[in-house]
Amino acid sequence: MADETSIKVSTVARDRLAALAAEQGTTIRRFVEELAADRPTRAEYAQRAEQARAELASLLGTAPSEQAEAKARGLLERLGAHRDPAAA
Numbered sequence: 001m002a003d004e005t006s007i008k009v010s011t012v013a014r015d016r017l018a019a020l021a022a023e024q025g026t027t028i029r030r031f032v033e034e035l036a037a038d039r040p041t042r043a044e045y046a047q048r049a050e051q052a053r054a055e056l057a058s059l060l061g062t063a064p065s066e067q068a069e070a071k072a073r074g075l076l077e078r079l080g081a082h083r084d085p086a087a088a
Contacts, residue, residue, distance in 0.1 A: 007032075 009017070014028070021031035040048065057063040064072070 017028045017031060021028045024031060026034075053063050053069075
């Protein structure tokens with residue numbers, strides 16, 4: 001079995017985690033583990049952004065400008081797809 005630890009949260013947070021886990025048909029433990037695994041760190045987010053820039057440069061022959069990136073970020077934010085790990 002993997003190393004284990006515990007975390008302390010308020011009863012309100014625990015109850016919410018339990019409800020969210022139940023909706024997913026899982027346990028709080030598994031829900032929190034999946035949440036942690038699915039959420040990129042700032043470093044991972046930056047690495048993914050750099051990989052995307054490199055792929056675009058490969059396909060388009062040039063990297064998108066900072067202005068184009070800002071426009072795309074704005075569009076994603078308006079669409080509700082913004083998941084900046086720094087906001088956590």
